[in-house]
Amino acid sequence: MGFRPGQTLRMVAIAVLLVATGFVIWIDQREAGESTIALAPAGTHSTLRPGTIGTGFDFYVLSLSWSPSYCEAEGADANRQQCASGRPYAFIVHGLWPQFERGYPQDCPSDQTEVSDQAIRRLYDLIPSAGLIRHQWKKHGSCAGLAQEDYFATLRAAREKIAIPEEFKHLDAYRTIAPSDAEESFIRSNPSLPPDGIAVTCDKRYLREVRICLTKDLEYRPCPEIDQRACRLETAVMPPIRSGPAPSSTTE
Numbered sequence: 366m367g368f369r370p371g372q373t374l375r376m377v378a379i380a381v382l383l384v385a386t387g388f389v390i391w392i393d394q395r396e397a398g399e400s401t402i403a404l405a406p407a408g409t410h411s412t413l414r415p416g417t418i419g420t421g422f423d424f425y426v427l428s429l430s431w432s433p434s435y436c437e438a439e440g441a442d443a444n445r446q447q448c449a450s451g452r453p454y455a456f457i458v459h460g461l462w463p464q465f466e467r468g469y470p471q472d473c474p475s476d477q478t479e480v481s482d483q484a485i486r487r488l489y490d491l492i493p494s495a496g497l498i499r500h501q502w503k504k505h506g507s508c509a510g511l512a513q514e515d516y517f518a519t520l521r522a523a524r525e526k527i528a529i530p531e532e533f534k535h536l537d538a539y540r541t542i543a544p545s546d547a548e549e550s551f552i553r554s555n556p557s558l559p560p561d562g563i564a565v566t567c568d569k570r571y572l573r574e575v576r577i578c579l580t581k582d583l584e585y586r587p588c589p590e591i592d593q594r595a596c597r598l599e600t601a602v603m604p605p606i607r608s609g610p611a612p613s614s615t616t617e
Contacts, residue, residue, distance in 0.1 A: 413518045418581050420510030422463035422470060425579045426591055427523045430459040432493075433536070433604035434571035447494045453606045455536070456529055458491040459574060460501040461520040463508045467590055470508035477513045478503070488517060491524055523583055528554040533603075540603045544572060544596040551575060561587040567596035572603050 419425070432455060436448035447454065463470055480502050485495050492498050506516040530550040544565040552558050558577065562585050566574045578588035 413522045414515065417511065417515045417519060419463060419516075419519065421473075422508065422510075422581075423466050424464050424581065424586060424588065425519075425523065425583070426462045426464050426588070427520075427527065427577045427579055428459035428462060429456045429524075429527070429529075429575045429577070431455070431533075431572055431574065431603060432457050433606055434573050434602075436607070437604045438568060438571050438573075444494055444496065446496070448607075450607065452493070453608060454493055455534060455606050456575070457493060458520065458524050459497070460505050461509075461516075461523050462505045464578075464588070464591070471504050473508040475507040475513075477507075480513065484513070484517065488521075491521060519583070523579055526579070526583055527551075527577060530554045536603060536605050537608075538605050540605075541600050542572065542603060543600050544598060547572060547575065548595075551577070555585070558585045559587050561589060561592045564591050564595035565601075566594065567598050567601040570602055572596070572601035 432447060432452075436444075436452075439448070441448040441450075446452075447457075480499050485498050488498050492501070502513060502516070506513065506520075509516045509519070511519065530553070532550060533547075544567060547565045548560070548563050551563055552560060555577075562578045564576045565572060566576065576591055578586050578591055580586050
């Protein structure tokens with residue numbers, strides 16, 4: 366069956382209109398997605414879904430714990446999974462903490478009260494302690510306004526954003542360091558990190574943690590309240606990484 370010239374022109378116009386409408390919808394969707402967290406580059410472990418943005422708080426603190434300091438200060442019996450001999454951990458993730466500009470939420474109501482063994486095993490390369498993983502979800506993750514899977518994916522993406530300075534990837538002897546020097550080393554390795562967006566913490570002797578402030582979409586940001594809590598010691602001790610082969614990430 367043939368088409369008259371007028372019919373053909375109308376059909377062409379309709380087709381053009383449909384294509385243009387589809388393109389506008391695609392642009393709108395693309396622009397709407399620009400405020401979401403970008404997916405990790407190929408080869409990383411992140412499985413962060415577009416639109417995974419926390420709610421009910423102002424920003425995150427990513428806390429990185431110097432594992433040898435924790436183990437030496439608290440003793441191996443405090444957490445044998447992390448501190449037993451042959452556990453050569455350096456900086457590990459202590460947690461990803463939702464924060465208010467002043468203070469922070471904790472222990473928020475959640476219908477996901479437990480963390481499955483499977484989810485825990487997937488996190489051992491970041492947090493080598495089942496108890497710590499469960500504690501972080503209950504106290505902090507439950508306040509992120511995210512499903513548990515999305516919170517842990519955000520935690521992984523936050524950790525992947527941070528470059529650990531080479532000098533801290535392997536330490537085979539005790540080191541005495543000024544906390545300010547440790548901060549500067551992290552800033553050199555992460556050039557967009559502002560000086561008031563990071564704080565090194567310590568106890569009476571040991572350098573304990575590096576805390577880095579991130580927006581909800583994981584960009585660096587200043588955080589005066591966190592920065593004011595930085596270590597005031599002139600120097601702190603970093604114990605060496607415990608010798609021995611790394612344990613399997615699939616076993617407790």
